[in-house]
Amino acid sequence: MSWIERIVESLAPLSIEQHDAKVMIAEWFYTGNAYDLEQPIEHCQLCGHPDIRYQFEIENEHTSNDLLVGSECIKRFRISAIDESGSRLSERASREKVDRDRSKLIQDAKQRRVVNALVALSIADEEFEIESFIKYYRERGAFTPNQLKTMIWRLKQHCIDFRPSDFKMILKRQREQDQLRRMEGWQVAQLWPCMSASQRSSYARRYGDPTT
Numbered sequence: 001m002s003w004i005e006r007i008v009e010s011l012a013p014l015s016i017e018q019h020d021a022k023v024m025i026a027e028w029f030y031t032g033n034a035y036d037l038e039q040p041i042e043h044c045q046l047c048g049h050p051d052i053r054y055q056f057e058i059e060n061e062h063t064s065n066d067l068l069v070g071s072e073c074i075k076r077f078r079i080s081a082i083d084e085s086g087s088r089l090s091e092r093a094s095r096e097k098v099d100r101d102r103s104k105l106i107q108d109a110k111q112r113r114v115v116n117a118l119v120a121l122s123i124a125d126e127e128f129e130i131e132s133f134i135k136y137y138r139e140r141g142a143f144t145p146n147q148l149k150t151m152i153w154r155l156k157q158h159c160i161d162f163r164p165s166d167f168k169m170i171l172k173r174q175r176e177q178d179q180l181r182r183m184e185g186w187q188v189a190q191l192w193p194c195m196s197a198s199q200r201s202s203y204a205r206r207y208g209d210p211t212t
């Protein structure tokens with residue numbers, strides 16, 4: 001079965017148009033509802049593609065039927081997104097909206113993992129003052145070098161599962177840059193996965209690569 005036949009097979013029972021794939025697809029729009037399943041466990045209900053983690057809801061404007069599909073399908077078949085008043089967006093704006101919504105899901109998942117790791121740490125380590133870290137993270141979306149040094153060390157010590165790359169470093173203020181500058185190379189090496197590519201290259205230019 002070709003992919004266009006597969007699409008028609010998925011959409012026809014839920015659409016008004018029964019034959020012309022293009023007309024059928026045009027009846028559908030992306031509602032703006034998108035979900036993170038946290039694991040790639042679903043199939044795209046449009047093309048059957050397996051291992052879908054992020055689901056995007058599309059709806060038929062006549063029948064109000066809906067399907068959960070992958071973001072690639074919305075882009076490939078040029079399914080339009082809608083604005084707040086329900087008007088259809090242009091093809092370009094629709095693609096941008098899908099990409100934005102997908103990035104937001106990825107970002108939210110990262111934040112959840114960070115908060116979950118810190119909660120696990122606060123249970124394992126009574127001396128860890130979780131509130132100030134969470135408050136700082138909510139306000140700035142990242143941590144200072146000193147905060148990271150404390151957290152990464154404690155997370156490792158208590159064998160708590162975490163992804164270092166989820167914990168972003170902030171280096172905007174002079175105070176934060178000074179914190180990093182005062183650290184030993186081996187300490188910076190531990191925080192290396194928390195640093196962005198540009199933070200790493202600017203550090204390496206000045207002080208050398210601490211991981212080699």
Ligand SMILES: [Zn+2]
Pocket residue numbers: 044045046047048049069070072073
């Ligand atoms: Zn698909």
